[in-house]
Every structure is written in C-alpha cells, then in structure tokens.
Amino acid sequence: MSLETSQLNELHWLMEMLHNIDVGLVVLDRDYHIQIWNGFMENHSGLLPREVKGKSLFELFDEIPQDWFKRKAESVFLLKNKAFTIWEQRPYLFKFLNYRPITGTADYMYQNSTFIPLLSATGEVTHLCLIIYDVTDNAVSKQDLERVNAELAVLSQTDALSGLVNHDHWQHCLQAEYKRWSRSQKPSSVLMLSIDNFKKINDSHGFSAGDEVIRHLSGLIREHTAEGDICGRYGGDDFALLLTGSDAARGKALAEQLRKAVSGAIIGYKNTDLAYSISLGLVEINKDIQNSYTWAELALNAMLAAKKAGGNRLQA
Ligand SMILES: Nc1nc2c(ncn2[C@@H]2O[C@H](COP(=O)(O)OP(=O)(O)OP(=O)(O)O)[C@@H](O)[C@H]2O)c(=O)[nH]1
Numbered sequence: 001m002s003l004e005t006s007q008l009n010e011l012h013w014l015m016e017m018l019h020n021i022d023v024g025l026v027v028l029d030r031d032y033h034i035q036i037w038n039g040f041m042e043n044h045s046g047l048l049p050r051e052v053k054g055k056s057l058f059e060l061f062d063e064i065p066q067d068w069f070k071r072k073a074e075s076v077f078l079l080k081n082k083a084f085t086i087w088e089q090r091p092y093l094f095k096f097l098n099y100r101p102i103t104g105t106a107d108y109m110y111q112n113s114t115f116i117p118l119l120s121a122t123g124e125v126t127h128l129c130l131i132i133y134d135v136t137d138n139a140v141s142k143q144d145l146e147r148v149n150a151e152l153a154v155l156s157q158t159d160a161l162s163g164l165v166n167h168d169h170w171q172h173c174l175q176a177e178y179k180r181w182s183r184s185q186k187p188s189s190v191l192m193l194s195i196d197n198f199k200k201i202n203d204s205h206g207f208s209a210g211d212e213v214i215r216h217l218s219g220l221i222r223e224h225t226a227e228g229d230i231c232g233r234y235g236g237d238d239f240a241l242l243l244t245g246s247d248a249a250r251g252k253a254l255a256e257q258l259r260k261a262v263s264g265a266i267i268g269y270k271n272t273d274l275a276y277s278i279s280l281g282l283v284e285i286n287k288d289i290q291n292s293y294t295w296a297e298l299a300l301n302a303m304l305a306a307k308k309a310g311g312n313r314l315q316a
Pocket residue numbers: 161194195196197198199200202206207208209210211214235236237307
C-alpha cells in the first residue's frame with residue numbers, strides 16, 4: 001500500500017467517523033452558508049447534506065436568532081477564539097424534537113454548542129465549525145432535581161395537618177420581619193390564637209374530630225388573612241399569625257372577624273355538629289420589644305390572658 005493510499009484511507013475513515021459521531025457538526029462559511037452537515041444533523045433535521053449545502057443557515061432554520069448568532073460568530077471570526085452556548089442560556093440552537101425514551105418529558109432536544117474558528121492555509125478564519133451536543137438527559141435531570149428540591153423546601157416549611165407554615169419557619173419569618181422593622185419602622189403585628197378547650201373536643205369526639213377542627217380553623221385563617229401575612233401552626237391547638245405591615249387597628253379588626261367567623265361556624269363531623277371558639281392575643285411591634293422572641297412571647301401571654309378571662313375573646 002502506498003503512502004498516499006494509506007493517507008487517503010485515514011482521511012476517509014476520519015470523515016466516516018465525523019459523519020457518524022453522536023454530536024452535530026456543521027461547517028459554515030463567512031456568509032453563514034452551510035458547507036458540511038454530518039449524520040447527526042441529518043438524522044435530527046431530516047435534511048440530507050446535499051439539501052442544505054450552500055444554503056443559508058438562517059433561511060433553513062428560522063428558530064436561530066440571526067442577530068444574536070451573528071454577534072457570537074463574528075467574535076469567533078475576528079478574535080479566532082472559540083465561543084460557547086449552554087442550554088441554561090438558550091435551550092437549543094436547532095429546534096430538534098426529543099426522541100429519548102428516558103427523558104421523553106422534554107419536547108425538544110436541549111443543546112450545548114461550541115463555535116470553533118477554522119483557519120485557512122493563510123491563517124485567516126474563513127469558516128466556522130459548530131458542534132452541537134445533545135444534553136437533554138442532563139438538562140431534564142437537573143430540572144427534575146431543582147423541582148424536587150423546591151418541593152422539598154416547601155414541604156420542610158409546611159405543617160402537614162393545617163397546610164400552614166410550621167413553627168420553625170414561622171419563627172424564621174418573624175426574625176426576618178423584626179429585622180425589617182428595625183430598618184423601616186413600618187408597623188407589623190403578631191396575632192396568637194388558640195382553640196378553647198380543645199382537649200375536650202378530642203376527648204368527646206375523638207382525635208380525628210380534633211384534626212377536623214384544626215383543618216377548619218386553618219381554612220378560616222387563610223380566608224381572613226392577606227397574601228403577605230404569614231400564618232403558622234405554632235404547635236398543638238395554637239396558631240401564630242404575622243400580620244406584616246399591619247398596625248394594631250388592622251390587627252384587631254382581623255382578629256375580631258376571625259373570632260366571629262369561628263364562633264358562628266358549625267362543623268359537620270360524622271353525625272355530630274362541632275362548635276368551637278378561639279382566644280386571641282395581639283401585639284403590635286414597638287420600640288420596647290428587644291427581639292422577635294419577646295414579641296412572640298408577649299402575644300402568647302396576651303392570648304393566655306384572653307383564655308383566662310373566659311376565652312372566645314381578644315386581648316390586645
Ligand atoms: N386532634 C389533635 N389533637 C392534638 C394535636 N396536637 C395536640 N393535640 C391535643 O391538643 C390538646 C391540647 O390540650 P390543652 O393544652 O389542655 O389545651 P385546651 O384543651 O385547648 O385547653 P385550653 O388551652 O386551656 O383552652 C391535647 O389533648 C393534645 O393531645 C393534633 O395534631 N391533633
């Protein structure tokens with residue numbers, strides 16, 4: 001075998017490999033006309049190399065934003081440096097359908113791409129090579145992971161029975177609100193509330209009847225509070241409401257509405273009608289309150305005073 005034949009063979013094999021490799025290869029000239037189009041690009045676009053050769057990239061693939069692409073490519077031509085795009089910035093360059101069985105949830109193939117300057121014999125960049133990587137598996141797993149993490153974060157802050165925020169998260173929000181108040185001095189109030197004689201409900205009608213009452217009260221709390229208010233289950237039959245931006249007057253009005261809604265409600269549970277009442281304690285933040293724990297404690301004490309005075313009332 002002569003040297004030339006062996007070199008020709010190597011070239012042929014190299015071309016075969018490039019044609020069959022599992023990444024997209026495209027060569028563009030200075031006018032963005034396609035010169036090379038490998039098997040990956042053919043398979044995913046449904047267009048044969050002879051159908052695209054010499055044609056404008058932007059006419060064939062109008063999903064590619066021309067201005068953005070040219071800005072990127074011109075820097076490659078000019079500076080003779082590589083450039084990259086990742087799926088997080090732009091999900092894909094070519095709008096290819098996603099056929100992968102495992103990541104079938106994605107409609108389109110997520111792509112990373114590299115722009116490589118191709119030097120001529122004279123050292124000029126006359127062409128550009130685009131390499132397209134199918135990163136759908138990675139992108140979908142990362143998105144799934146982010147979604148699950150976000151769901152877990154919400155779950156870790158939520159009380160399962162009431163659907164309100166749990167004790168720890170509520171305390172965390174209260175600390176943040178206290179710090180915010182230290183800077184802005186905008187009013188804010190804490191409303192603590194507790195079901196009166198809750199143990200009796202459990203003892204007379206069973207624990208699940210008690211659970212039903214907790215769910216009912218949580219629903220009323222959600223109904224009566226505003227979007228920015230942070231409503232939590234403080235523990236057992238105690239609830240804590242952080243009324244952000246509310247002074248004592250608005251807090252009192254809300255507390256009274258809630259108290260009346262509770263005392264007027266009848267919960268149909270199995271064959272019994274359940275009625276209950278709540279005691280409430282309200283404290284608007286003021287300069288004498290040194291930290292968020294004291295603020296919560298003062299509201300708790302006010303609520304206990306309301307209970308002591310007979311229940312079904314507000315102490316502010
Ligand atoms: N059903 C139900 N009961 C709970 C839950 N958590 C705590 N409890 C019960 O809540 C009751 C609270 O009792 P107490 O602290 O004496 O409160 P109370 O009966 O409301 O008495 P006062 O606060 O004086 O009005 C206890 O019987 C606990 O077992 C829960 O998630 N579900």
